[in-house]
Amino acid sequence: MLQGQANRRKRTLLAMFTLLIFGLVIHIWEFYLSPANHSLFHTSFSPPLPARLAEHTPQLMHDLWTPFIHDINITHFLTKEGYHYEIPHGTHHWQQPLGKKLLILDVDTRLDTGPGAMMNESTLNSKEMTGRTAGMMNHYLYAMIHGYDYRFIRAPPYPNRHGTWVKVPMIKEALKTHEIVVFLDADAIFMYPEMPFEWLMSLWNVTDNTLVAMASDPNSPRNRDTSGRVMQNTGFIIAQQSNRTQELFHNWEQCPTDKKYKGCKRWAKDWAHEQAAFSNYVRYDYNSTEEVVMIPCMGGNGAPYIGDKTCGGVFVRHHWFHKDYPAKDLLQLMQDAFVSWLHAGFHHDKQNNFIDASRFTYPLRHLNV
Missing domain, CATH: 1.20.5 (Single alpha-helices involved in coiled-coils or other helix-helix interfaces)
Structure with a gap:
């Protein structure tokens, strides 16, 4: 001890x-x-x-956060909001760090190089930082902390499809070089940088048989498929490499061709695009709950300020309607980390930093400062 x-x-x-x-x-x-x-x-x-x-940034970020990283083998976690999470018995599948086998992936067809943009090579002013930049920097930071791989891919526009479709083939390709690919939209961020992703996969019962996992959307008529099931949100996707996963992503990408899934063509451009194609068609070919995992909306989607209080975005927060909010969240996360470091440093040397003089009386004598 x-x-x-x-x-x-x-x-x-x-x-x-x-x-x-x-x-x-x-x-x-x-x-x-x-x-x-x-x-x-x-x-x-x-x-x-x-x-x-x-x-030296990756090693620096890893070293700075190391004392605060949640132990991958401790099965419980208490959030800042007071929510208690416990990995259920029998689902603690991921007990070893995946390192570079896990990829955190950003994909976009746009290459913004203006003020506050990720690809602007000038020194970044945090006051000018865009929400999209903050989201990607959050993902990059998270990867560095835990030693995961990170990629930001500028994708070519997908002909005759909405721009969000490009994530599907890009994830499929990334799975050829990585065992696990974690894709996030730029308006979705990790709220607990200290939490290993392996721990979250155990919490959500992602197993060796899982092909993909996505969070549930809020349960409203707008977010249900034609069978009445709540859609899964494609702004946060966990994909695990296997031949069957490659098949799933192939079928998903081909969905709007109407060859396998009649009627899917409309989702090439109609909302909710690739999300609607997956929820209305593709997932029904993979009926095992292990193969297609539904992450609870509370943990992996939404935000505390939305109307549905069962979608609080506790671990992954998704700012659908407030694209600038990731900038505020990133700055708050960094500020909280520095405050924690300073506080820990003070207490580590409290014997020298703190003097309890409350037992003395005035006029003071023999107080050794």
């Missing part, structure tokens, strides 16, 4: 030291990136300073 406490103290000290270094790096970065000093680093002998600093 004492050894465990010592190890925790070492990890906390390492995290605080890394935080200090991170702060110094940011300070130096801002100084040298000011207009007056910007030209100092544009020489033929060295790359711009941001490139040299950014080289």
Whole structure:
């Protein structure tokens, strides 16, 4: 037990030291990136300073969050909102980190390079950061923390289809190089960066036999398929590689051709596009609850401010109607993390930082500060 406490103290000290270094790096970065000093680093002998600093970003983000990562083998979790989650007995399938076998994937046909955009190579001003950029940065951060792979793919437009259809073939291709692919729309974000995705898959009973898992939409007439079942939202998709998964994605992509699924053609452009095609047709060919998993809306869709209070977006929050909200959420997550680090650092050295002088009387004498 004492050894465990010592190890925790070492990890906390390492995290605080890394935080200090991170702060110094940011300070130096801002100084040298000011207009007056910007030209100092544009020489033929060295790359711009941001490139040299950014080289270590993945390891830095991993090290900063390591002391706070939820243990993959602890089966319970209490959220900030007070919700208690417990991995059900017999469903703790994912007890080892997947690392680079798991891919966090962003896909978009647009390449925005304007102010506040992800692909703008200028120094990002957080006040200008767009919601789409914040969503992708949240995904990138999450991948770095847990050592997952990350890709942002600019997809070619899909002829004669709505733009959201491109996610289907891109996930299919990504599954050829990764065992698990986790796709998110840019307006969907991870609310607990410290939570390993393996833990969430166990919570939602994703098994070795699972092909895809998606969250339920809010239960309203607008969100039901032609059979009356609630649709599954394609803004957050977990896909697991197998021959049968490749078959599923092939059938899904081909759905609007009307060859296999008569009547699916309308979903090439009509709302809800690929989501409606999957829910009305494709999922009925894979009836096993293990093969197509329905993630509860409360955990993987929606947000606390929507009308349906069973869709709170506890772990994955989806801002369908407020595309700018991911920026607020990302900044809040980063702020909360830094506050936690500072607070932990204070308590680690409380013996030196805090003096309880309440037992003294005035005038003060012999108070050793």
